[in-house]
Amino acid sequence: MQAYLRPLNRRRAPGYLRTWNLKLVAAFVLSLSFVVAQDPTALMTPEVARVGNRLACRCGGCRNTVGDCPMIKCHSADPTRRRIHDMQAVGITDDQIVQAIVQEEGVVALASPPATGWGLLTWLGPGIALLLGFFVYTQWVRRNRALPVAMNAKDSALLERFRDQMDQELDEPSDKTPGGKPEKR
């Protein structure tokens, strides 16, 4: 995920990135020809949605991703879908498309924060809270656990007899089970 944040052309890019930049230029030029003519529903393909699901729709209203924003003419999702479509048309991979958009718009473009840097804290926060809660739970149990109470064998047998009787009444009830009617208000 950190790769999203890496500048593409600050120094001389490696070979595969140079090829990729050329593809980006080609995608941009290609997209100009589509701008007017393309039917927006044509962009709602599973391929576009696959990448779009990793990007946030930033229309300010819905909280959907670009992939599942249902507004066909959404001012935020629609242009992004078009970009994804055009980049895919020239063979740019999903990761590279996401990386390019994040590089341009920042991590705010991602539907969920990256698992690096501060973003990692978002993912770890609930887990840490749960561990902390579990620690508190174990401490509470330790502190509040009753110390073993001495019981003699007679009490123990009586307790077991009552437990057996209760289980028997619930599992195999019969008309002969003892016990009176409950106390009424």
Next chain:
Amino acid sequence: MENIGALAILLSFCLAVFSAFAALTGKYTKRPFLVVSAERSVYAIWCLLTLASGLLVNALISGDFRLSYVAAHSNHSMHWIYKFAAWWGGQEGSLLFWAWLLASYSTVIVYTNRRKFRQMMPIVVAILMTTLAFFTSLITFVISPFQVLMAGRGIIDVGDGQGLNPLLQWWTMVIHPPMLYLGYVGFIVPFAFAMASLLTHQQGDSWIHTTRRWAIVTWLFQSTGVVLGMGWAYTVLGWGGYWGWDPVENASLLPWISATAFLHSVMMQEKKGMMKVWNMVLVSATFFLSILGTTLTRTGLVSSVHAFAQSPIKPYFTSFLLGGLVLTTYAILRNLPYLRSESKLESVISRESSFLFNNLILLAGCFAVLWGTLFPVVMEALTGEKETIDAPYYNRVNVPIGLFLLFLTGVGPLIAWRKSSFDSLRRAFMVPTIIGVLTMAALAVGGMRQMTAMIAFGLVAFVVATIVSEFFKGTRAIHHKEHLNVLRAAFELTWRNTRRYGGYVVHMGIVLMFVGFTGAAFNLKETKNLGLGETVRFGHYDLKLLNVNDGTNDNYDYSKATVDVIKDGKVVDQLAPEIRMYKASQQQNSMVGIRRRLNEDLYVNYSGILPDGSKATFQFHQFPLVSCIWLGYWVLLFGTLICLVPSKVRLQYARTEVVSVASVPQTVES
């Protein structure tokens, strides 16, 4: 009229301040007349706020467009019910509505306890009135609902208004906000009693007995509000979803989760005298999460489709929230010795322990939602970099938590109070576990490959089996013992312990909702362009566009499409989704067409006509099992109402106290 309204609010603010001070002064200087005066002020405040609310509603309905609030949220062409709903449809009006609800609750509390809890009531009144003073101060000094439109030095009348936000012109919106507010505002009552009990060092758990029903009713309002909101999102927003993890949706969920945790753990205090600090924390957290929810909705702290725009009230809300948190924390810490447990935990494998564990997981879910909601705001403040946290984060974090909670829903009721032996656990869990595993196996054999959905359905089967077995065992015992028929025996069983068996019914409602949520794993979605008379295949339906008609009325212009739903060659339904363009606000809104069935909904959203006019664009959705969510709500409602009925049998619970330390060889407990 506006002067009378503004004056009424100003007077209610002054009286709220007086009432809070008088109640405390009266209590601590032992002057009962001051306490009585404080209590009577509550009635006066309710009258004043009712007058102010009545004047505002009258202005909205009669169309007094000299008032800026009326001009912004009402117009001539709106139905009167939406004009009435405009009372809470905007910032200022909703704060007045909040204050009026709080005054109404306070009046009920003061009246019903006029001869009870004389030690606690002054503190209760002080807390209620301090909160009310805060809200009335906002609508008195910061954003008045009676602000008039001015041009120079003259008042102007704009003739007609903007109208209510089109998204809010829907029948559930007339009920949803009041329900949610009844929940938000209602949580202050258990909080006030809890604090009063703590500060007056009351012996026993009187505050719990007093507020238990109140907490349940408030929780029910909150549940209703949340579900109505889901229904509204599903039918009005046209997203094809009922929950978008929007910050304001999250804000309504947070106090609901903590209140659910409280309703479970409070039983521990009632029955065993345990977890007093924990309950105090939970009831306080619920109240402050309600205030946070209001803050998120009112102040524009986070961007949301529901939230009002940025407003000047943010610093006031933040200060109130922080001040309240500091004072409450101080009060709890200072009075910790009065919150000691009266009994001890006998075994880790016990109902007590499972309640605590259930609380832990509920709060983990609550924290995950809170974290996701506030993290972008905090990060932006700290680093200046914006971050987005949308549905993928919430789903990834909360789905496992939700599944674990579902599991605990089944486990909890089967574990006995005080202590369970492994043998009794084996007996209790064997059948439900087998049913759960068999369900998963059957689904796998049937071709289901979504692991999460399979686990969810397995857990659903497990929980249903535990609930049914609980009813079955009890009913059979009564049926045999008292010779009642099965239905009468089940009724008798439930009546003898309404809280327990009503609780099981509530659990059943939640389980049904989980079935609905799990159905989302099988959703289908497609976007298609259709010409007149053209048919498209979607799922197991053929959908044919019959016609598209345009029209107009006083409130909006519309374009309505008529779509035949064909299944196996027969027309089974006709849907009429439409797009509306509201004249006053120039805002567009979709009205979707839905074919509701228990097993699935067919959902058609009409998006418009292509620029060349040749075809209409539709989004078709198939939502399997979504009806289970709404059905689950009705079951939950029924179960909650059962819980509110007094039990026929007064139950008493043994409390375990430490009497000695084991030192003899015959020890059997460990």
